Amino acid sequence: MLNAPPGCVQEWWELAWQAWCFSKDHHVETALNLYQQADDALDGYEMNPGLSVRRHNNGLAGASSGTVRPVPPTEDAVVSCFLPPLHEPDTGSRIVGVPAEEQMALQPFGDQNGRPHVMVLSSGRCGTVSLFRLFQGSNLEPYHTYWWMVHPYTRWEFMCRLAACRFNDNACGMEWICTRAAECLGEKPMIGLNHSDTVYAPVFAANHPKSRFIYLRRDSEAVFKSFVQKGQWSGGMSHFRPVMYDFGEGYSFSLPEVNEVDGARWHLDYTEAFCRTFGRVMGDRFIEISSDRLFGRDREEISKLLEFVGSDIDLDCAVDHFATKINEKVHKAA
16 A cells, blocks of 8 residues: 555545556546545645556556556555655755765665666656667666656755755655655666656665666757757756755755756756766766667667666667667657
């Protein structure tokens, strides 16, 4: 059974259970409505009804991307389906920067998991949907979308805490660990492909000491053009963005105005610096893979990828896979 927040009333349990059952039976609209009612019954917490339903509806209308599927037998092992109260934008005096190497080496945030999981870091728009499709049915379980996603505010707070080396409150790191519980407890090791998780790589590394990391990098000008021409930076809500922060009596932050061009540039520069710094800390647990070379069907680069993650996929099959390009306009999360 899913965990409820402190002081949760019986009404919530009934609504959430009904929504869960309708979702499994693919009654998307009914499930969404019930999840929303359950959300309204809470005080100080938030649910994400869209993602809850997507877990049980692979590509059905109204269920978004369709890249999430159930992970038996771990659906009852999810730690939490709630987000703590969100910080509202306040005032901040210092802009977030790239953490130093010593700030990337974190202590475990909870119980350690010794499975050889893989995490792919990227800016987005680098071909992660294609990798998701490549690894489907292999000895790794790929995830491009997850059951639960933390709010951008939480991700930005974690960015600020890394930059300032202020971990007196680890809630934002623990919250993210909780949202990945089911995927990390599946039958096979996971390979995470969502670029929004990139900032949490130090947490993943600490809690999964056998994990490995791939920085999937595409030509930055091509990525920039994709963001700007298709309007996919979207204010930075699913990306890194400039954040002003202050750790005075408590954590406070503000979001400076930034246009789409400058915001996308900042995101790409920050991602590059963050991943390179993290890679130096990880040593042989980290490699860089060129997206351009993958889609150029470069056998050496494809072989490097497969060997690093311990994949059972045949090299020739993988080379053939990258001959097919995914429609960039349709797959906005690529």
